[in-house]
Amino acid sequence: MGKKRKRQRPAGETFTLVDNGENLLEGLVLRRDAVTVAEEAELLTFINDGLARGRNGSIRKPTYLKAEGARSRGNRRESLQYGGFFDFNRGRPGKRGLVPPFPPILERLVANLVKRGFIDASLNPDSCIINSYAPGDCIPPHTDHAAYARPILTLSLLGEEPILVGRSFRSTRACAWEPIVGRSVTLPRRSLLLLGGNSGSVAKHCVSACAGPRVSITLRRQPPEDWRPDASELIGGETHKKRKPLSGSAKRRKKREKLLTRRTEPSRRT
Ligand SMILES: O=C(O)CCC(=O)C(=O)O
Numbered sequence: 001m002g003k004k005r006k007r008q009r010p011a012g013e014t015f016t017l018v019d020n021g022e023n024l025l026e027g028l029v030l031r032r033d034a035v036t037v038a039e040e041a042e043l044l045t046f047i048n049d050g051l052a053r054g055r056n057g058s059i060r061k062p063t064y065l066k067a068e069g070a071r072s073r074g075n076r077r078e079s080l081q082y083g084g085f086f087d088f089n090r091g092r093p094g095k096r097g098l099v100p101p102f103p104p105i106l107e108r109l110v111a112n113l114v115k116r117g118f119i120d121a122s123l124n125p126d127s128c129i130i131n132s133y134a135p136g137d138c139i140p141p142h143t144d145h146a147a148y149a150r151p152i153l154t155l156s157l158l159g160e161e162p163i164l165v166g167r168s169f170r171s172t173r174a175c176a177w178e179p180i181v182g183r184s185v186t187l188p189r190r191s192l193l194l195l196g197g198n199s200g201s202v203a204k205h206c207v208s209a210c211a212g213p214r215v216s217i218t219l220r221r222q223p224p225e226d227w228r229p230d231a232s233e234l235i236g237g238e239t240h241k242k243r244k245p246l247s248g249s250a251k252r253r254k255k256r257e258k259l260l261t262r263r264t265e266p267s268r269r270t
Pocket residue numbers: 129131139144154155163205207216218
């Protein structure tokens with residue numbers, strides 16, 4: 001008597017893409033309405049303030065970063081980091097203590113996602129990258145570093161853009177890709193995407209040049225404090241390899257892409 005019935009949430013959308021006899025998208029789950037309209041507005045106020053302070057120099061590197069130009073390996077967007085530092089140059093978790101701890105608004109976000117049944121309490125994400133994409137900005141194909149617990153979470157705010165998830169992609173122009181083996185998943189505003197299982201560990205993901213502004217909050221649990229990168233990552237590892245010199249045709253393509261980018265990229269300096 002008087003037992004409160006827990007409201008059952010729909011399980012979320014799942015995906016299948018069989019590749020080499022296995023479901024490459026196993027563990028990929030899209031949950032709509034993970035935060036309310038009011039919570040989205042509150043998060044965006046916090047993020048816009050952080051970005052403005054990053055641009056005027058009162059929040060510094062590496063908490064605020066702006067990726068653009070030739071050295072950013074096709075990345076283009078602004079980001080803010082809290083909790084754990086992700087070293088973009090090396091593509092792996094970086095030194096602890098370099099970025100501020102989670103502010104209360106991010107603590108509340110995680111608590112709400114647990115309370116609403118979107119994530120397990122045991123996941124306990126303690127690091128966050130906020131990516132702010134202006135129209136034309138992108139994140140190239142990658143698999144998040146294996147040292148982060150799965151699932152990786154990404155909450156979409158402000159705009160609706162597709163994420164591509166798959167094994168291989170082809171570059172169609174600067175900052176844009178299409179799946180060869182993979183698929184496009186539209187991420188509605190306020191939705192949470194869980195990249196678990198094969199989708200988070202075998203597949204790669206990317207967001208091509210955005211049609212409009214979009215903000216994402218990526219939440220991950222850091223490796224334990226005594227974690228150290230593999231020897232293979234320190235010398236000659238995948239993420240740290242010296243880049244091969246470009247061939248003549250690759251050089252010409254890069255030059256064309258650069259010209260195209262210059263012509264199409266809106267000026268974002270304020
Ligand atoms: O913007 C997104 O939803 C993806 C971000 C992402 O893949 C990352 O930060 O590793």
